[in-house]
Amino acid sequence: MYEGAVQDLIDELGRLPGVGPKSAQRIAFHLLAANPADVRRLVDALTQVKEKVRFCRVCGNVAEAEECRICRDPRRDQASICVVEESKDVVAIEKTREFRGRYHVLGGAISPIEGIGPDDLRIRELLARLQDGAVTEVILATDPNLEGEATATYLARLLGPLRLRVTRLASGLPVGGDLEYADEVTLGRAFEGRRLLEA
């Protein structure tokens, strides 16, 4: 235990995701030793993020205005929506430059243990976006874990009657990898999701 402010800082840092007690201590002492101007910049960044950043009215992604950069962009394809769990998933997919449509951020996945049901996710907002018939494809890009799969299955059933193309991201082998190093679950999924090769 350290005295007063140092321990407070360690405790606060330790509450962040992915930061254990050892790392919290390391970061705290790094900050103590750092240049005051550097620490000031960090403090400003933290304040700004809480003051300025909001969530896009349309898709729920982080934004600095009413609507996020992607929703405002007229070059984006209006016909397809990619549904993800978190804003960081948007960034991951954007990096691929494969997808030119727009996003919908649910804000999590269905998980009764954590008390998250469909009503706690931005599903009503998604249904509202699909009302006018402009969207023809919904891509379900929730995480390939139990809760993500459950959320995708739930959405697929909900969207079934809407006469849309509902697709799920494929899961399978990593590109550039060796077959022999794939774990059984991934390899099993890859088998399930195998597709016809066009000659």
Added chain:
Amino acid sequence: MRTSNRRWASRVYLRALSLVDFRSYPSLDLTLTPGVVVLRGANGEGKTNLVEAIRFAGTQDSHRVASTAPLVRDGADRAVIRVVVVREDREARVELELTPGKATRARINGGPLPRAREALGLLRTVLFAPEDLALVKGDPAERRGFLDDLLVARAPRYAGVRADYERVLRQRATLLKSAGSAGRVARRGGDLGTLDVWDGHLARFGSELLVARLELVEALRPLVDKAYAAVAGTGPGVALSYRSTVAGSRREEVAEAMRAEMTRLRVAEVERGVCLVGPHRDDLLLSLGPLPARGYASQGESWSLALALRLASYELLRGDGGEPVLLLDDVFAELDSTRRRRLAELVASAEQVILTAAVGADVPRFDAVAAHDVAAGTVRRVN
């Protein structure tokens, strides 16, 4: 268990065990030999801790406790178990680092693994311990655990299936509880919708687990009967049967039956807030002759039956290729002299048997034994 002709075909044994801050051991380096290894010491000197460490190196769980916290020596942050496994004259060093509250980390020959689970199966063990009497006399959960542990030992992939199934089960049970208490299922469509989704997942993983258990019981049936006859001499034959909440033996069939049964029991499930359908409600029924073993078998018969289940597991794993290491924790004391002698004959053919015994306890004579004294956290070879 007579397999002298293939005894050297796929020899696997433990050559060394090192511990750091594991249970009562601040540090230990122990060299082991193939054949019979006896660990002898007074009660409370740490014999079972050694057996527990060896088993943990293979299965990454303890047969005594559910979490890793009690395995770490009081006052230490983490414990390390290191074993050297010799397989066909090639050595593999497996190192496991146990930190309470965190996932176990594994290294093989110094190289870290992305997931400790990938080290499962490198060292296979079959442990017979006094706690095993619960396999016969205890709750169904004991026997389900026995089957699932053996499934994982045969095919480590099932560790994932089992974990997924347990997670779906928890998610679904939580949903049922909250739905039941708030009366939401009746009132709103949303929650009912998600229940259907969890039903589907439960049926998917549950059917995989259940079908695997059914196949396992089929494979065990003749081996258990044979092992029981060998341990107990003559006596009534052993019958194994698997009792399930659903019928069927193929995956699609079982999954379909699970979904149908969940629909039928929906009201009861919501009222009680528990999942009533699936392999977590099943049992492995053991009977001796016409009578169920649980409640009817004598103490001696129960011991023989528990031992027969472990010996059958040993035979099964052996048949898959790669001999498991047989661990016998203080079991000779529990058997009468006839059964003790028969067990000694059976295990003499094993590639490696590590057994513990209290000082002064009757241990059968073996031709070649490496004897060690266990006292106050040290282990010393005495012959």
